[in-house]
Amino acid sequence: MSTLFQPVRAGRYDLTNRVAMAPMTRSRARYDGTPGALAALYYGQRASVGLVITEGTQPSADGQGYLSTPGIYTDAHVAGWKPVADAVHAHGSRLFIQLMHAGRMSHPDNTPHHRTPVAPSAVAPGVPMFTATGMQDIPVPRALSTAEVQATVADFRLAARRAIDAGADGVEIHGANGYLVHQFFAPNANTRSDQYGGDIANRVRFALEVAAAVADEIGADRTAIRLSPGSTAGGIAEGEQGPDLYRHLVAGLDRLNLAYLHLMDQGDEALLRDLRAAWHGTLVLNRPGRPRENIGADVASGLADVEAYGQLVLANPDFIARLQANAPMNAPQHATYCGGAEAGYTDYPALA
Incomplete structure (x- = not known):
């Protein structure tokens, strides 16, 4: 486990150790998407890890999916994130804000504008969602036009700039867990006939365009992306071509020289090793439910450069200690x- 406590390079930054706080939705933002009053304390408490990745943060009004999630596209959002960045930096860690467009994983009751969710195609996920009045079925989303897809790429670019304005060290594009970027990958969520649908090259086009736009705006060495190959979250079915799609996608992302690639393991060890071989930069690996005795094993073996932990860091602000x-x-x-x-x-106890 000692290798976990060694420094590592991620993009333009030297991380103090090889542990990351995984992104976790906490639904404690204000109604307008500004981070809540306790956000700086919450993230600062956990900043003994080398890299803090924030909860999913919408890059636009239409990007919101859940109740009380934060945004990063207005002046108020920037002002709200600045104390968070300051708190994380005060403890020697680095802060990447995760840009999460929920796509069809949304409900009008969860957003201030109450609009129908948007998605690659007008296909509902077939799963319910929590709202202020309880669980409700997610409605059929509105399919984005080709021009709107390209405008959404621009939304990610703007949000990345605003994250840097707020003092963040970089951004992580959420391309996993059934949200908008992931929806473009899946044949059962993406039935488009334009350049963003059909074959593998078209279905990964949106992800590559978002990554390239963000990298152009703030620097590739401050840009990262999270993927979850094989995930069925949000009704996603990637189909038989799923593994080949990720091999194609990661090869394309590798050419952008991003700060890191964040993979959420779904149990396909052979694919994971293929993606590790295709990725020549820093790799962050999240294995949900990893037993305590296996902490540090992927860094020690060289499969990962950084290991990400969610619930354990949530409940243990002094996780490293x-x-x-x-x-x-x-x-x-x-x-x-x-x-x-x-x-x-913010009330989980630290060691005495």
Whole structure:
């Protein structure tokens, strides 16, 4: 495990260790998408990890999917994220804001504008979503026109600039977990007949254009992307071509020289190793549910350069100290994951 505590380069930055805080939606932002009053304390508490990746943050009004999620496209959002960046930097860590456009994974009741969700195609995910009045079926989304797809690329570019304005060190494009970028990959969510649908090259086009636009705006060495090959989240079915799509996509992303590639493991070890071989930069690996005894194994073997942890960092603000001391971990409080105030957010105890 000692290799976890060694520094590593990610883009233009030297990280103090090889542990990242994985992005986790906490639904505690203000109604207008400005980070909540406790956000700086929450992220600052956990900044002993080398890299802090924020919760999914919408790059536009239509990018919002869930209740009380933050944005990064207005002056108020920038002002709200600045204390977060300052708090993380004060503890020696780096902050990447995750840009998450939810696409069809949204409900009109969850957004201030109450518009129909947008997506690659007018295909509902077939799963319910939590709203202020309880669980509701997600409606059929409105298909983006070709011009609107290109305008959405521009939204990601603007949001990346605003993240840097707020003091963030970079951004991570959310291309995983059933959200908009991921929806373009899947034949059951993308039935388009223009240049963004059809064969593999067309279905990865949006992801590559977003990554290239963000890299052009803020620098490739401050741009990252997260992928979850094989994930079925949000009703996604990638089909038999799924592994080949990711091989094609990662090869294209590799040519952009991004700060890091963040992979969320879904159990296909052979594909994971293929993608590691195709990616020549820093690789961040998140294996949900990793047993305590396996922490550090992927860095030690060279499969990953950084390991990302979600629930363990959520519940243990002093995660690094607990690893180094081989101390027991706090158990996460599932009932307080989303919504609320300090309970289950900023009140987890540190080691005495």
